[in-house]
Amino acid sequence: RKEVEQDPGPFNVPEGATVAFNCTYSNSASQSFFWYRQDCRKEPKLLMSVYSSGNEDGRFTAQLNRASQYISLLIRDSKLSDSATYLCAVNINTGKLIFGQGTTLQVKP
Amino acid sequence: DTGVSQNPRHKITKRGQNVTFRCDPISEHNRLYWYRQTLGQGPEFLTYFQNEAQLEKSRLLSDRFSAERPKGSFSTLEIQRTEQGDSAMYLCASSSPRGQEADTQYFGPGTRLTVL
Numbered sequence: 470r471k472e473v474e475q476d477p478g479p480f481n482v483p484e485g486a487t488v489a490f491n492c493t494y495s496n497s498a499s500q501s502f503f504w505y506r507q508d509c510r511k512e513p514k515l516l517m518s519v520y521s522s523g524n525e526d527g528r529f530t531a532q533l534n535r536a537s538q539y540i541s542l543l544i545r546d547s548k549l550s551d552s553a554t555y556l557c558a559v560n561i562n563t564g565k566l567i568f569g570q571g572t573t574l575q576v577k578p
Numbered sequence: 579d580t581g582v583s584q585n586p587r588h589k590i591t592k593r594g595q596n597v598t599f600r601c602d603p604i605s606e607h608n609r610l611y612w613y614r615q616t617l618g619q620g621p622e623f624l625t626y627f628q629n630e631a632q633l634e635k636s637r638l639l640s641d642r643f644s645a646e647r648p649k650g651s652f653s654t655l656e657i658q659r660t661e662q663g664d665s666a667m668y669l670c671a672s673s674s675p676r677g678q679e680a681d682t683q684y685f686g687p688g689t690r691l692t693v694l
Binding site: 473503505510511512513514515518558564565566567570 | 609611613618619620621622623626628633634636669671679681682683684685686687688690
């Protein structure tokens with residue numbers, strides 16, 4: 470079993486839709502959690518850190534469920550420019566990040 | 579530009595040649611990481627430094643790979659006797675252990691290696 474798992478998709482949604490991605494992790498000692506956005510052939514860019522209380526940044530909401538060991542990302546009112554791959558990453562306090570495979574989102578007009 | 583920088587951005591080499599990549603982290607960050615990413619996968623951890631000390635190396639880092647950070651600033655990643663399976667994007671990231679964004683890693687643009 471992979472340490473961090475994501476549904477690779479692709480998720481094809483119309484503009485204005487709400488879409489949610491989940492990411493599960495296997496190590497209960499995981500300390501910090503992140504969502505990164507990656508455009509084709511570019512580097513990952515930090516989208517949000519994920520806090521225990523959940524956090525929101527504009528149209529983006531991230532949640533952490535420690536009991537079930539998953540994190541989620543909700544995108545409301547999706548835009549064409551949201552089309553990208555969304556990577557979740559987990560740090561078990563050893564310094565390194567462990568990434569999921571990434572979930573591809575395609576927003577259609 | 580105060581972000582992470584990497585050079586070269588692209589490298590094409592023949593099998594068996596040696597290649598070296600450079601990473602310059604964000605100036606106040608004392609932690610530096612190397613990852614490798616292949617198509618359709620998330621980045622995979624290779625190694626990381628705190629200042630000049632190499633604190634962890636992945637099993638992915640075979641004896642053909644070596645990384646250095648001699649003065650605790652920039653880092654180099656060398657691959658000796660390259661193989662076609664080494665073709666990937668090599669990503670560098672840096673972080674600070676302090677402050678509100680402690681341990682949040684920021685990535686450079688990557689070096690795309692193609693081994694022919």
